[in-house]
Amino acid sequence: MDRRSSKLRLLVGVALTSLGPAIPALAQSQEAATTLGDVIVTARRTQERLQDVPISITVYSEEQIANRNIVTATDLGTYTPSLSVNQRFGPEKSSFAIRGFVQEPSTAPSVGVYFADVVAPRAQGGTTSGNTAVVGSFMDLQNVQVLKGPQGTLFGRNTTGGAVLLVPNRPVDSLEGxxxxxxxxxxxxxxxxxxxVPVNDKLRFRLALDRNKRDGYMKNKSGIGTDNYNDVNYFAGRLSAIVDLTPDLETYTIGTYSNSFSRGYGTRIAVCNPNVTPASGGAIFTALPACDQIARAEARGDGPLDVDINNPDPYLxxxxxxxINTTTWRASDTLTIKNIVSYQEFRERASFSLxxxxxxxxxxxxLPASxxxxxxxxxxxxxxxxxxxNNSAQSTFSEELQFQGRAADDRLTWQAGGYLEQSDPIGFSAGYTGILATCTNPSILACTNPFGSGQISASATKFWFRNKGVYAQATYELTDQLSLTGGIRYTWDKTRALAQSTRIAPQADGSFVETCNDVVRFFNGAPGVPLVVTDQAQCRFQPPAEKSKKPTWLIDVDYKPTDDVLLYAKYVRGYRAGGINMTSIGLEGWGPEKVDNYEVGVKTxxxxGAVRGSLNVAAFYNKLSNQQLNVxxxxxxxxxxxxxxxxxxxxSKIQGVEVDGVATFFxxxxxxxxxxxxxxxxISINVPPIPAGAPYSALIPTAVAGGPLALAPKNRVxxxxxxxxxxxxxxxxVSLAATFVHTDKQTITQATLPDFREVPATDLLNLNVNWNNVMSKPIDLAFFVTNVTNEKYPVSVGSTYNSAGFENLLYGAPRMWGVRLRYSFGG
Structure with a gap:
């Protein structure tokens, strides 16, 4: 038995032993509940009491979302120990990771994000985009539920790590706001x-609006373009309506809109290679200029939150x-039929210095000076x-039909359904990437090529996604204390793509020569002399479609000795779909990966009495195979x-323990x-052989066997x-609140210098002072401070040292303070 396994077993034993009645009660993250029955979740696609659900869950109420100043996906990751966030391209474009299940570039997410039971919009741009909590979606929520571990049976698409459920407040039958x-x-x-606004006893509306603006905390010292990065600037609106067509038939419609127009992210160059030689490849262009940039920063006395970026007009x-429409028909006392249909569009335009x-x-x-x-x-x-x-533009349509019922004197509860998702491109997702080309406006090709090696890569893609699934899950109470749950889902995935890719080279006389990209030439069987094009359509290619079909399942045994104690053990199979590589030859597609999850848990x-609450503990072991990795x-x-x-x-293997709790004293x-x-x-990396005819000398893993997975800190509290x-x-x-979050150091990438492969441990402290119902008036006043100690900490790494001779870091938010004033009416 190795030392780490012994440590894990010891932690599990200690955690389970601590559930004895002599220990004060703690509970899962939730509002100040007077009883456990106050917290209702939808983790199994139906409303249930939190303590009755055999899933490790963290729940944030509307009050907690406000007190923790959760505005973006990144903020949610700050407070949830099992939830990490990849911020490589800024907070608004971040992606989630739960329990170490990450999303590699271009792959499907491992954590599904759902708003009102509908999955987040797809997007497939050149950088991480879409598939997450869109800007503005955290306003006017009933709660946020973070489900940990594979959720593929009921939620489907790519939830090997877990799922994040955003539940909006529904219209109610009173005039209030x-x-x-x-x-x-x-x-x-x-x-x-x-x-x-309740119009009558059958119709009610709810309108929510949010306008948020803040300057960026990364200060730009170049004097070019914006003077700050990592700002916030968005508007969001939501209109929802409920119509009771009959006493047993309800239709619930939500319309949402958000528009974010920030300056994007800025990174700080932190290290360079001063020893480049003419034989150092592409690094001869960038390593010494990076050293000069570092020297300028040191001469100015720049701090970690100062950057030096020459983009004339950055934006995101x-x-x-x-x-979204959800129609619910209570067909009988034992059968409910629900239909969820949605249509959404996502667009992104961005200009940024990578x-x-x-x-x-x-x-x-x-080197010759000429x-x-x-x-x-x-x-x-x-x-x-x-x-x-647009850099990325995609529409997504989804349709889900659910049947939920009870039988056998209510000992059997079941649900079954079918799911269809169709995501289509809105034109080409297209971008210009200027490399070593001095460009005042690359979108109109106003560029020069001072070194004779610069170019603009013009890439345009279209992706079509098709996802279908059928599922069924049932729970049978064998006795009043013992129940058995089984579920299965069968999923069909298909992805196809079309690309056009050209290379635009500025010439010495100011003209431009546009040729088909290397990939196009190889794909079309013409790897020789570049073809000068007059129409980019000459450079289109269509890689083979990627298809997969897999079952996922769940087996769970629950034992409830009392109403407030639940013990469970389960085995879950998870599945994440494959995809298409648009820039490689002979390796155009990758297949699905799978995970086997074994989990035991106790909720009590x-x-x-004077102390109320609960303590929930889960221990898990995952085997991840056919893992999707970048090489x-x-x-x-x-x-x-x-x-x-x-x-x-x-x-890979992923194992650990999760504890969530709350205790209320007097x-x-x-x-x-x-x-x-x-x-x-x-555990191991088994790189496939280079395909015959592929123009590669090797396939080199960017991860290291025997090392930890990315975005998986060992301890987080x-x-x-x-x-x-x-x-x-x-x-x-009047209440006084403090939140402390410790995160161990965590790996970000293996593709850079050893000292930059991890980001260091952090200790963040936030404070809140709330004065609700001020002098018995419907007025709430709050003062808050985040990152009280003003810790400066990197959250991501650029991974550029091996190719360009320098490394850059993205930093988290410094200390910020603010006040809130709310006036409530009606109700």
Whole structure:
């Protein structure tokens, strides 16, 4: 038995032993509940009491979302120990990871995000986009539920790591609402409002609006373009309506819209290679200019949150709208039929410097000055949309029909259904990537090529996704205490794509020559002399479609010795679909990966006495096989740039313990706890052979066998304490709250210097002072501070050292403070 397994077993034993009645009650993250029955979740697609669901869940109420200042997906990841966030391209474009299940570039998400039971919009741009909680979706929510572990039987598409459920507030039958204003440092201001209107006893509406703006905390010292990055600037609106067509037939429609128009993210160059030589490949262009940029920053006295970026007009524009209809028919006392249909569109336009540079050329000795002049300003890699198009644009239609019922004197509860998802491109998702080309506006090709090696890669893609599934799950109560649950889902996935890819090279005389990209030429069987094109359609190619079909299943045994104690053990099979590599030859597609999850858990609650709450513990072991990994594929052919395809090459184990809890003492003092211990290991990498005819010299893994998985800190804990002052009702309710979050160091990538493969451990402290019902008026006042100690900490790494001779870091938010004022009416 190895040492890590012994440690895991010890932790499980200690956690389970701690469930004895002598220990004060703790509970899963939730509002200040007077009884456990107050928290209702939909983790099994029906409303159930939190403590009755055999799933490890963290729940945030509307009050907790406000007190923790959760605005984006990144904020949610700050407080949930099992939930990590990949912020490589900024907070608005982040992706989730749960229990170490990450989303590699271009792969499908491992964590499904659902708003009102509908999966997040698909998108397939050149960088991470879509498939997550869209900007503005955290306003006016009933709760957020983070489900940990595979959820594929009931939720389907790509939930090997888990699922995040955003549950909006429904229209109610009273005239009520609220307006709220916020203000704070970094010129932050936010205005929100909700209006609920019952038209009559059959029709009611709810309108929610959110306008949020804050300056960026990364200060740009270049004097070019914007003076700050990592800002917030969005508008979101939601209109929902419920119509009771008959006493047993209800239709619930939601329309949402969000528009984010920030300046995007900025990174800081942190290290360079000063020893490049003429034989150092592409690094001869960038390593020494990066050293000069670092020297400028040191001479200015720049801090970690200062950047030096020369993009003249950076922006990140994300636009999303959706219509969702849920129609529920209570056909009888034992049968309910529900239909969920949705249509949504997602668009992204972005201009950003991929690595945060502001370079002036300086070359190692021994190169001809005529081709390699010193002192020329340039950018390394600038990404822009192609003309007036979008970097990513996709529509998604989904349809789900559910049947839910009871039988055998209510001992059998069951549900079954079918799911269809169809996602189509809205034109080409197209972008220009300027590499070593000095461009004032790459979208109109106003570029020069000072070193004779610059180019603009013009890439345009269309993706079509088809997902179908049928499922059934049932729970049978063998006795009043013992029940058995079984579920199965069969899923069909198909992805096809069309691409056109050209390379635009600025010439010395100011003209441009556009040729088909290397991939196009190889794919079409013409790897020789580049074809000069007059129409980009000449450079289209269509890789083979990727198809897969797999079952997923669940077997669960529950034992409830009392109403407030649940013990469960389950085995779950999870599945994540394959995809298409658009920039590789012979490795155009990768297949699905699968996970086998074994989990045991205990949920226990205490309802009575001076101390109330619950403690929930889960221990899990996962075997991940056919794992989707990125590999580096250097070129074996002159003039071919190589690739970084995804392949099925990995085998990993993921094991750990999760603890969630809350304890309320004498109705005044409440503690909320979340803790995760993760032990992850990439056991082996079995890289496939290079396909015959493929222009690669090797396939080199970007991960390391025997090492931990990315975004999987070994220990992570979140602890919130709230004290409510013993004041008269005439004064109102005043509470003081503090949240502390510790995160161990975690691996980000293996494809860079050893010192930059991990981000360091962090200790973050947030404070809140809330004064509700001020002087018995419907007014709430709050003051908050996030990152009280003003810790400066990197959250992501650019992974550029091996190719470009420098490394850059993206930093998390510093200390911020603000005040909130809310006025409520009606109700």
């Amino acid at each position: 609220w307006v709220e204003g916020q203000a704070g440092d970094y010129n932050m201001w936010r205005a929100q409002g909700v209006l609920n 524009k994300l636009r999303h709208w959706a219509v 690595n945060g540079d502001n370079f002036t050329s300086r070359f190692p000795a021994g 081709r390699f002049p010193n002192g020329v300003p340039f950018s390394y890699i600038l990404l822009n949309p192609a003309g007036d198009g 609650g205490f309802r009575h 580096s594929a250097p070129s074996s052919v002159a003039g071919f740039a190589g690739a970084q395809p995804t392949v099925n090459a990995g085998k 109705d005044r003092l409440r503690f909320e706890l979340g803790y995760t211990y993760l032990d992850t290991e990439l 979140s602890l919130t304490g709230t004290y409510t002052l013993p004041l008269s009702d005439r004064v109102g309710e």
